[in-house]
Amino acid sequence: MIYLRLFWEFFKIGMFSVGGGMATLPFLYDMSEKTGWFTRSQIADMLAVSESTPGPIGINMATYVGYTVGGIPGSLIASIGIIIPGMILILIITRILEKFRNNRYVDGAFYGIRPASVGLIAAAGIMVCEITFFDEGAFKGLLGGDLSGLPGLLNYKAVILAAVLLVLTRWFKPTKGLHPVIFIAISAVIGIIFSFAGA
């Protein structure tokens, strides 16, 4: 019964992968070895598609693997399987939190967690900035003492777009309150027109 197996495999991922979409990767490698449903190189394709489409990466991966293994029912079953453990935990955690909502220790814990959470987001943001604004090859060469890549180090097209977007989203009144998706769409068009990936 392949659907039951599919559900169980993704239920396990949902239960044991902590830390976001990329945390599902080791589980998928393991799954490819154990089940033979897909090859390791297929995982790279799945990741590329998952990252370049909207939606959480973990769910996208589950849907893609589920479809590869069992068609449309498979994609549904894998995606549902991966979210069920989290849903159950939410119900347990909220019950506990409700009881201790005004507890000074819970209060103190969140006092510490909030800036830490923003710190984690900032670190993730810096990592995205790194691959967006710097040329990876030139960056590595520079670390190795090779200065020839210096002029091409900074992706100036990306920097200009970022500066324009920053003004449009923060200071320019008529566009300031627009929905983020509008800026995402504009950026996609500009990326295509000025071939941002160099492709």
Place this chain on the structure above:
Amino acid sequence: MLKELLQIYITSARVGALTFGGGYAMLPIVQREVVEGKKWCTEEEVLDYYALAQCMPGIIMVNTLGFMGHKRKGTAGAIAAGLGAVTPSIIIITLIAVFLTAFADVPTVQNAFAGIRVCVCVLIFNSILKLWKNSVIDKKCLLIFLAVAICSLVLDITPVAFVIIAAVLGILLHSFGKGGAGKK
């Protein structure tokens, strides 16, 4: 009741459909849709949910929205939010898997996503500034922020560890703080 569940489902689906990349790319969309649009949670609550979702197993976005749904309508709300968050993925990925297997290799698609990544950087920066106001409220918080940001950049440690350490620090600094020191 049903109408409100449907609203939770649709709002979560919107967040799912409009977020590109990892969990942190979701924050600007959640701020816009849930905090400013529907006014279902405050900025702090979103941050708390996000922190909890990061230290529990599962998909960060689905769990964050699940907490939001639970706050609105209990168990049914959490389920509606979870299902909403995965619906766009299921539809889009299935379509791609059916029609376009080499989708990610198309140059136009690669260029579009290189552009989108720039936008995601700016949106994350704006989100951080918004969250900053309510979370980095004093010098102790600033220290926690800097320590976590730098350590998570330099060291290969799971976010779970940071959240747990920060919680312990928070309790030590805030709950056991002497007199007024604990308040501010």
